[in-house]
Amino acid sequence: MIDLQEVGAFSHQDAGGNWQISFGIYLPGITFNKGYRLKVRIIHDFDQFVRGIEPKDFWMSWDNGSALDRWDVTVPLTPDPESRFGQPGRYLYRYELLRGDQDVTFWFTDPFGRESGIGTLSSVTVNAGLPAFTWTDADFSVPEVDxxxxxxxxxxxxxxxxxxxxxxxxxxxxxxxxxxxxxxxxxxxxxxxxxxxxxxxxxxxxxxxxxxxxxxxxxxxxxxxxxxxxxxxxxxxxxxxxxxxxxxxxxxxxxxxxxxxxxxxxxxxxxxxxxxxxxxxxxxxxxxxxxxxxxxxxxxxxxxxxxxxxxxxxxxxxxxxxxxxxxxxxxxxxxxxxxxxxxxxxxxxxxxxxxxxxxxxxxxxxxxxxxxxxxxxxxxxxxxxxxxxxxxxxxxxxxxxxxxxxxxxxxxxxxxxxxxxxxxxxxxxxxxxxxxxxxxxxxxxxxxxxxxxxxxxxxxxxxxxxxxxxxxxxxxxxxxxxxxxxxxxxxxxxxxxxxxxxxxxxxxxxxxxxxxxNQALSSRGYFFYYFDQDHLAKHVIAYRRNSITGQPEESALVAINFSNQDQQIMLPFPVTGQWKEQMHGTHPVVTVTQNDQQQLITIPSNYGVIFGRQ
The missing domain is CATH 3.20.20.80 (Glycosidases)
Structure with missing residues (x-):
């Protein structure tokens, strides 16, 4: 079973307060007793392109008996006067796999690396004064699907x-x-x-x-x-x-x-x-x-x-x-x-x-x-x-x-x-x-x-x-x-x-x-007014969205005009009352005196109307 605590790269201090980096990687089937050897190559970010400064190599140990053939090493960040090695900052690293003295895979990244450099490089940050990120989202709740x-x-x-x-x-x-x-x-x-x-x-x-x-x-x-x-x-x-x-x-x-x-x-x-x-x-x-x-x-x-x-x-x-x-x-x-x-x-x-x-x-x-x-x-x-x-x-x-x-x-x-x-x-x-x-x-x-x-x-x-x-x-x-x-x-x-x-x-x-x-627009209720073929002939579709409670007076009526001309259609309003257009409010208020009453409405070209009951 994968344990993320033992793979990747982690910076930490030893008992004496000295910084070090622990590296771990799973390579199932790739073992020391087959002749494989693995090294990690590390360089400080500031030294990456400086002439004469090469990455430092550290051989890793194969954990004999680990179910996923884990390799690991802990690298002390002993200061180097010729480079930035040992100083705080970001360290770039990659792995190199050999068999005997022959390269098998010259350059590969960490499949569990938590940070990266540009291209095929992994990275890890060493910073003694860097505080942990403080989350402020304890009260957040994921929205419901609807x-x-x-x-x-x-x-x-x-x-x-x-x-x-x-x-x-x-x-x-x-x-x-x-x-x-x-x-x-x-x-x-x-x-x-x-x-x-x-x-x-x-x-x-x-x-x-x-x-x-x-x-x-x-x-x-x-x-x-x-x-x-x-x-x-x-x-x-x-x-x-x-x-x-x-x-x-x-x-x-x-x-x-x-x-x-x-x-x-x-x-x-x-x-x-x-x-x-x-x-x-x-x-x-x-x-x-x-x-x-x-x-x-x-x-x-x-x-x-x-x-x-x-x-x-x-x-x-x-x-x-x-x-x-x-x-x-x-x-x-x-x-x-x-x-x-x-x-x-x-x-x-x-x-x-x-x-x-x-x-x-x-x-x-x-x-x-x-x-x-x-x-x-x-x-x-x-x-x-x-x-x-x-x-x-x-x-x-x-x-x-x-x-x-x-x-x-x-x-x-x-x-x-x-x-x-x-x-x-x-x-x-x-x-x-x-x-x-x-x-x-x-x-x-x-x-x-x-x-x-x-x-x-x-x-x-x-x-x-x-x-x-x-x-x-x-x-x-x-x-x-x-x-x-x-x-x-x-x-x-x-x-x-x-x-x-x-x-x-x-x-x-x-x-x-x-x-x-508008609860109706995020509900499961939907009724398409398919019976009026005049709608389609005018490049119009109309439908009703019902509220979450299912009450018709909480419905939204939608009519959409896909044509290049204003269109007039008859639209049934489900319950009595005053119905107002919701997007712009410029359409005259529709007064409905009986349930499912047909009303003539005008829909602007390449646009639509949405009516809700006041």
Whole structure:
């Protein structure tokens, strides 16, 4: 069983007050009695590029009898007058594996390293006066599934680093956001990388702010009532990930990696039939929940780790993680946990929610339907059905008949994600192109996005925004190739100030506020007014959202016009009273004198109306 207290690198003082660093690493099957020798090479960060200063080498000992073949050494930081060695600061290190006097793996990082250097280096900090991070989030509670509004972002592209994200939290809160989904933040080798080829799983990338930066971000989010989930890449890794590189070069049976069962054939895959793999990623989840107060995980490419709902891979991992989370106060809701476990299993999202301990999932239904409608300029009932996941076979709760565990579940709903060109590009493109020759979307057509945004916030499921969507970001993304994830697309914050940006941000803020305050919009109730074919002929859909209590007088009536002309439709109002339009209040108040009374309403072009009872 993996014990995180005995692997990685830790600085500490001996009985005499002298600083030293303890190193430990598991290398199953790689033992001293087979002729292997292992050294750790260490250098002070300030000495890294100084001519004449070389790393110091220390041989490690194999722990004979350890179940996972642990190697370890404790290095005294004896001051060296010729270098910074022995002084406080950051120390960079790597491992070198030999057999006899011959190199087997000349350079590999620490698979349990808590900090990283640039490229393929791990690091550890020695600082006698550095206080431990002080958390202030004891009162934070993770939002319920039905109350979530998610914002997906790439930290570097969004605003430089973790501190840059903190600077924008009030802005995100105004959009109704209460969950941040961070694209992968673990250490990677390349300078520009989406993060989907991890190198150092336990190490938040130091270019984004490292360990302390991530803690500051999570604590700041919790202070504003926002949860934080990590995009977690557990089905494949970088070719230089230690448990791929070491066993590839040594020829020993690999305890963790195998052939990747997916579309990315250049990446080594993780093998969940192996106990070490299962324990490694469970220990990783525990670490981020405990050390960084992370609120859950968006599991990338689940088909690469899924072997059925009773399998040893994905299903086992989310179950163990759920059980562990029950002990953490911010997840408690009676006898269940509110930990967010979101699966990207696009081939079978319904089964994932029905049969595993996942409470949410990605699914491309609304994105695909919206883009097809935008491209071909039509409206069908399918768009309304996409706003009712239960109609499409999604469960509303997970129930385990054996354990009795029950919790609410729902899919994410989105029209944009990092995997696709921007939604605004579906309506038209400009002559301008980026360095990959991808065209930019025509932001002059921003108004055509508006009805889809209204649908996103007012339908069932969990709304998710992709960074910059709220002001009409218009990057393109190639369908394949390294240009997808090795090309930086910084958010165009200047768009926030122009006509298109102001209009879209204003709409997102209005809808975010309504989603937060109107219980009907975060309920499980939904009724599509399909019987009136006149609606579809006019490119209009209309539906009712019922409140959590199910009382009709607490409903929200939504009508959305996807056409370029104002449209008038008949809409049934469920109960008597005064009904007022909620977004702008400019529509005349509707007086209803009998239940289910039909009223003629006008819907602006490429827009919508939301009525609530006063």
């Amino acid at each position: 109350r979530m509004v998610v914002y997906e972002l790439n930290v570097r592209e969004f605003n430089r680093d973790f501190d840059g994200v903190i600077d924008q939290l009030n802005y995100l809160g105004d959009l109704g956001v209460n969950v941040l989904e961070l694209m992968p933040i673990s250490n990677v080798k390349e300078d520009v990388e989406w993060g989907y080829t991890p190198l150092g799983y336990f190490s938040p990338d130091e270019r984004l702010g490292g360990a302390d930066g991530l803690k500051k971000l999570v604590d700041a989010c919790h202070a504003r009532g926002m949860a934080v989930i990590l995009d977690s890449v557990y089905s494949h890794a970088h070719p230089e990930f230690p448990y791929n590189l070491v066993y590839d070069t040594s020829g020993e049976p690999n305890p963790m990696m195998g052939v990747f069962a997916g579309e990315f054939f250049d990446k080594p895959g993780t093998d969940y039939t192996k106990e070490f793999t299962r324990d490694y990623f469970f220990a990783l989840n525990q670490y981020y929940l405990d050390e960084y107060h992370i609120d859950g995980f968006r599991y990338d490419y689940v088909p690469g780790m899924y072997d059925g709902f009773m399998g040893e891979g994905y299903a086992n991992l989310v179950f163990r993680t759920y059980e562990f989370s029950k002990t953490i106060p911010r997840f408690k809701a009676g006898d269940r946990s509110k930990i967010i476990q979101c699966a990207e299993h696009l081939p079978g999202p319904q089964e994932i929610l029905s049969r595993t301990y996942s409470n949410c999932c990605w699914q491309n239904g609304l994105l695909d339907r919206g883009r097809d409608m935008a491209k071909w300029n039509y409206v069908s009932a399918d768009i309304a059905h996409q706003l009712d996941p239960e109609f499409l076979g999604y469960p509303t709760e997970y129930h385990n008949p054996t354990s009795g565990d029950t919790f609410p579940v729902a899919p994410f709903q989105y029209v944009e994600s990092h995997d696709h060109a921007r939604f605004i590009n579906s309506f038209g493109q400009t002559a301008l192109r980026d360095l990959l020759n991808e065209p930019y979307g025509n932001r002059a057509l921003f108004y055509k996005m508006q009805p889809y945004i209204i649908a996103l916030y007012t339908g069932k499921g969990i709304p998710m925004l992709w960074q910059g969507q709220e002001f009409g970001e218009n990057w393109g993304v190639p369908g394949s190739g390294i240009g997808r994830n090795l090309f930086e697309r910084p958010v165009h914050w200047e768009y926030f100030y122009d006509t298109a940006g102001k209009a879209l941000v204003s709409l997102h803020r209005i809808l975010g506020g309504l989603r937060r305050t």
